[in-house]
Structure formats: structure tokens, C-alpha cells
Amino acid sequence: MPNALIVHGGAPTAVINASLYGAVTEAHKHPEIEHFYAAIGGSGAILREQFLDLLTVPQEELELLLQTPGSAIGTSRDPLEQPDYDQIARVIAKHNIRYVFFTGGNGSMDTCGKVYQACTRVGVEVNVVGIPKTIDNDISVTDHAPGFGSAARYMAETTAEISQDVRGLPIHVCIIEAMGRNAGWIAAASALARSGDGDGPDLIYLPEVPFDEEQFLADVQRLHREKGGVVVVASEGLRGPDGKPIVEPIFQVGRAVYYGDVSAHLANLVIRRLGIKARSEKPGIAGRASAAYQSRLDRDEAVTAGATAVRAAVEGQNGVMVGFRRLPGDEYRAETVLIPIEQVMLEERTMPKEYIADNGHDVTQAFVDWCRPLLGEPIRKYITFKNKPLSTL
The missing domain is CATH 3.40.50.460 (Phosphofructokinase domain)
Structure with missing residues (x-):
């Protein structure tokens, strides 16, 4: 059976782990995913093959992700060049990874897009989906991104x-x-x-x-x-x-x-x-590290973003990022949308x-x-x- 991989990139937020929770929880619902690996330490951890299967983590520990700031799996700002992306594609193939998720902001969406391109170039069959994360709220196209609401509240x-x-x-x-x-x-x-x-x-x-x-x-x-x-x-x-x-x-x-x-x-x-x-x-x-001022809406939408990404990948979506579209009306409502990754790669809002x-x-x-x-x-x-x-x- 195929496996999945999730990676955190860039600066953490108060709810990045809530997106991780949403992704893992959704992965448990799909028996076609045998292992749901986390890269322990960001993009460079893929090259080092530092993986942890999150499907083996006890549920009581997963629940703590909802209130844990920072990144529970570690993140990074690793500078990557084309040979690195090609090697990442080969590592993905080696571990029979069929679904890849990058959680991050502009830079991480750029990485997400380049991994998607590298896998296409190398001939690796994989669905790559981005999960938005930023306190700066500077990812384009989406109305807002998980992480901003909590930073704004702080x-x-x-x-x-x-x-x-x-x-x-x-x-x-x-x-x-x-x-x-x-x-x-x-x-x-x-x-x-x-x-x-x-x-x-x-x-x-x-x-x-x-x-x-x-x-x-x-x-x-x-x-x-x-x-x-x-x-x-x-x-x-x-x-x-x-x-x-x-x-x-x-x-x-x-x-x-x-x-x-x-x-x-x-x-x-x-x-x-x-x-x-x-x-x-x-x-x-x-x-960005304050769990005390975590916005409940921000946390809930972060969970939704992670879960939506996994569903989208399993359903065959590729080269997209989960975004939020605000719906009209006096009361706040938003729906998730899938945005082509090319539209958000290093596009600053x-x-x-x-x-x-x-x-x-x-x-x-x-x-x-x-x-x-x-x-x-x-x-x-x-x-x-x-x-x-x-x-x-």
C-alpha cells in the first residue's frame, strides 16, 4: 500500500500542529494509506530520511497537538537547489510515498511547487498538496491563512x-x-x-x-x-x-x-x-508561540486545512494548496478551496x-x-x- 509524507517549513505558529492533527486524523480514515510519515526537521529531513510514522502515535498524544505551539515535528528554512529536489523525488519513490503535504508560507509553497515539478520531471507518481501556514497572512489568493488569527489575537x-x-x-x-x-x-x-x-x-x-x-x-x-x-x-x-x-x-x-x-x-x-x-x-x-492567545477559530480552520489536504490528495488532486474563501453574509463563514500551487509560490500578499x-x-x-x-x-x-x-x- 502507498504511504504519505508531511513536512513543516518556515517559522512555526500557534496552530501549525492543529493542521498536523487534522491531517493525521484524516489519514486514519483512509486504509489505503499504510504509513503517514512526518519529516522530523523540515525539508532537509527528507534528504536525510528522518521519518516518523504518525499513525503509530497514541491518540492521547495526538490530542495534545491542538494546544501545542511551535512545530511538534520540527521545521526549517533549508536552502534547496534543483539537485536536492530531484533527490527528494527519488527518496519519495524509495519509500513508496504517494501523497506529500507541505505546511508553510510563501517559501514553503515554493518548495511544495518545486517538489511537485521535480517528481514530474523524475517520473515519480505522487500527489503533492500544500497546507497554508503563516502568521504574516501574506500568502496570495486565499482570504487568510491559519496562524494569522492567533497572531492577530495576540x-x-x-x-x-x-x-x-x-x-x-x-x-x-x-x-x-x-x-x-x-x-x-x-x-x-x-x-x-x-x-x-x-x-x-x-x-x-x-x-x-x-x-x-x-x-x-x-x-x-x-x-x-x-x-x-x-x-x-x-x-x-x-x-x-x-x-x-x-x-x-x-x-x-x-x-x-x-x-x-x-x-x-x-x-x-x-x-x-x-x-x-x-x-x-x-x-x-x-x-507566534503563544498558546494562551490561540484563536479557537484559527485552530479549527487549521485542523480543517490539514484534513482537507489529505482528502484532496487521496481523491487525486495534485499541485494545489488548500485555501479559504469567505462567504457573503453578516456572520463569518468560509469554505475551503483548492488553489493551483503556481499561484502562491513566493507571491506575497x-x-x-x-x-x-x-x-x-x-x-x-x-x-x-x-x-x-x-x-x-x-x-x-x-x-x-x-x-x-x-x-x-
Whole structure:
């Protein structure tokens, strides 16, 4: 009987293991799959033939995947060349693997597509299906991708908590840095922290909009005079009008870019130029590794994506990625669709203009309405008495 193989690529998320759970659970329903192998350590693990049959894992351990962040089977950013892809095709044939699944973002979908092409070139009969995963929400064609909802929830909840702290002691400017190299979806999600009672974020800066340093300082100074405390959310990938990062990357290999601290840079600008107390906060990987802020909807859709991929492969689909299409109506509903892998290979989806405010440092209500259901249950509410009328003694 034929076997299956699943691989994780790129940065983990809070729900990538939920997709793994969905895939394994679905595989148990198909007796035509004898072994469901996981590559332990990403794409390079295929070349090393480091496999674990997930059909032998006890059910109680599989259930823990639903609440485990990171990647339970390991992931990687292995650089692969054409000879590597041809060798991967030969390894697939050697182990009688008929179904291959890649879980990941743009880079992993590129790998998925190249494995599909290599198997065709080498003459290996295999069905290859991609499972979307990204906190950055930058995979094209699909409405959104599993992983983003939880990262968005983390950013909204964290911004709300910091806003309450700053409102309680309004003496400084707090700048929160959000992940997002070229796409501002995570930074934008901080807008859902607002309760309508004057809390932050006060300013949101996205990489899609050229950063104007002088305007930033003027806006911060104005808001500080009005409110005392100011909350700013800035994407790690901010660029100036010249297209260059406002903080030079400290390390770069291929698509992997490690930026300097944008939040620290902006906080230092506020201190030096305006003489206002400022501090920076950089949650970093905490935002993608937080099981505590996992969105239930995100988790459920991740399970669905994994299960749908296995069903599609068994039914003969090849060279596709599972995507989500939002259905019309007042209540959120989405259906899975199969997208040709060529349409998503390294095609980066950034924030559209209709989601970015005209002033360039906020988002529109259209974005808030689009994003809100992906966070799952409503974020927590808070109370302040500072806006209530004072008693006359």
C-alpha cells in the first residue's frame, strides 16, 4: 500500500500542529494509506530520511497537538537547489510515498511547487498538496491563512493590556514592534484593541506606507500633549520614502531577514528629539508561540486545512494548496478551496489600499470588520474610572 509524507517549513505558529492533527486524523480514515510519515526537521529531513510514522502515535498524544505551539515535528528554512529536489523525488519513490503535504508560507509553497515539478520531471507518481501556514497572512489568493488569527489575537490583546498600563500612568510613549517583513497585517490587527473609550493604539505604522520620520514625531508630540501617554504600533519592516529600511537589517540570508529593533529606534528618536520618556516593547516570537492567545477559530480552520489536504490528495488532486474563501453574509463563514500551487509560490500578499487609512498611520473600518472574526472569541474588556465625572466635595 502507498504511504504519505508531511513536512513543516518556515517559522512555526500557534496552530501549525492543529493542521498536523487534522491531517493525521484524516489519514486514519483512509486504509489505503499504510504509513503517514512526518519529516522530523523540515525539508532537509527528507534528504536525510528522518521519518516518523504518525499513525503509530497514541491518540492521547495526538490530542495534545491542538494546544501545542511551535512545530511538534520540527521545521526549517533549508536552502534547496534543483539537485536536492530531484533527490527528494527519488527518496519519495524509495519509500513508496504517494501523497506529500507541505505546511508553510510563501517559501514553503515554493518548495511544495518545486517538489511537485521535480517528481514530474523524475517520473515519480505522487500527489503533492500544500497546507497554508503563516502568521504574516501574506500568502496570495486565499482570504487568510491559519496562524494569522492567533497572531492577530495576540497583538490585539497585548496592545490592549499595554494601553491600559499607559493610560493608568500616562507619562511616556510606548512603541510596540510587530512582526511583518513586508506585510502589515499583524501590526494592523492591533486596531482591534480599541474599546472606543480613548485607549490605544494611537498610531499604527505599516510597511506598505513609506515612513515619514518628521510627521511621526509631530504626531507623537501632539498626542502626548493631548493624552499624556501614547501607544504606537510599528511593523518591523518599516521603510523610508527611499524604500530603505529605517533600521538597517543586521543579518540577511536569502529571504531570511533579521532586522534591528525598529521599536527601540523609534523610542530613541522620541527621547532625543522630543525629550519625552519613551520605551520599546518587542514581543517577537512570543506573538507566534503563544498558546494562551490561540484563536479557537484559527485552530479549527487549521485542523480543517490539514484534513482537507489529505482528502484532496487521496481523491487525486495534485499541485494545489488548500485555501479559504469567505462567504457573503453578516456572520463569518468560509469554505475551503483548492488553489493551483503556481499561484502562491513566493507571491506575497500585502495590505490592500482599502484597508489602510488615508493618513497612512491607521487602518480602516473595512479592515477591522474583515479581521475581527479571525480572532475568535471577543478580546477581554477593561475598565477605567479616569473618564468618569468627579464628585464635588
